[in-house]
Amino acid sequence: MKELRPHPKIKIGASILAADPLHLEREIQKVQEGGVDLIHVDIMDGHFVPNLTMGPFVVEGIKKAARVPLDLHLMVEYPSKFIEPFRQVSGKGDYFTFHIESRDEPRRVISQLREVGFRVGISLNPPTQAERVEGLLGEVDLLLVMTVNPGFAGQKFIEGVMPKLRHLRSLSPELDIMVDGGINEETVPIAARHGANIVAAAKGIFGKKDPAQAVRDLRHLTQENFLAGSDPATVGGRH
Ligand code: DX5
Numbered sequence: 001m002k003e004l005r006p007h008p009k010i011k012i013g014a015s016i017l018a019a020d021p022l023h024l025e026r027e028i029q030k031v032q033e034g035g036v037d038l039i040h041v042d043i044m045d046g047h048f049v050p051n052l053t054m055g056p057f058v059v060e061g062i063k064k065a066a067r068v069p070l071d072l073h074l075m076v077e078y079p080s081k082f083i084e085p086f087r088q089v090s091g092k093g094d095y096f097t098f099h100i101e102s103r104d105e106p107r108r109v110i111s112q113l114r115e116v117g118f119r120v121g122i123s124l125n126p127p128t129q130a131e132r133v134e135g136l137l138g139e140v141d142l143l144l145v146m147t148v149n150p151g152f153a154g155q156k157f158i159e160g161v162m163p164k165l166r167h168l169r170s171l172s173p174e175l176d177i178m179v180d181g182g183i184n185e186e187t188v189p190i191a192a193r194h195g196a197n198i199v200a201a202a203k204g205i206f207g208k209k210d211p212a213q214a215v216r217d218l219r220h221l222t223q224e225n226f227l228a229g230s231d232p233a234t235v236g237g238r239h
Pocket residue numbers: 015017018040042073148149150151152153154155180181182183200201202203204
């Protein structure tokens with residue numbers, strides 16, 4: 001197996017936004033059989049994005065079924081407001097990922113999240129410049145580079161985000177960098193080549209006949225393509 005240099009661990013997140021809402025437990029079991037690393041939960045407030053999804057009530061149920069950490073992806077205007085309600089229904093090792101475009105002061109949100117023990121993720125939308133998050137990379141556990149404009153599952157992967165992803169990877173060779181949006185077997189090699197070591201997918205997993213196999217396929221493709229063909233001198237390496 002080719003491996004150019006040590007790199008952050010490849011992880012796969014299954015976004016339950018495309019799971020059968022009447023059978024979430026069964027759906028979560030299926031992806032766990034495929035070795036999924038994270039259950040990605042898309043939380044939308046109807047303001048930050050034009051869609052409403054789930055709150056702590058549903059997340060509490062998901063948490064009971066999950067044997068792997070949750071990755072709560074908050075697409076909300078005021079993330080601070082939701083830290084406590086979600087803390088009550090989640091646990092050690094779970095991520096709380098919020099957007100740099102939200103209205104709360106990011107450093108404050110990060111310290112509030114640290115105080116209650118969440119792992120911290122920061123996300124940026126496709127049109128948002130990398131500079132907005134560069135100063136925060138040392139303070140977070142996860143950077144989520146959106147590859148669609150958030151709001152819905154099943155949208156088309158925006159390849160124009162790739163130079164930004166590559167740039168952010170070059171700044172942070174060891175950081176967990178996730179992509180989310182339009183990820184499937186065709187697009188995942190592109191994202192991995194540009195430096196994503198974590199991929200989240202909704203339709204690309206739950207939209208398939210065999211979600212467990214879809215998880216394995218995404219892992220294999222991410223592993224095979226992670227920074228493939230890039231120059232270690234420009235991307236940096238782990239020592
Ligand atoms: C988009 C959400 C994504 C979405 C991905 O707003 O943040 O997590 O569920 O869906 P797919 O993988 O179908 O594009």
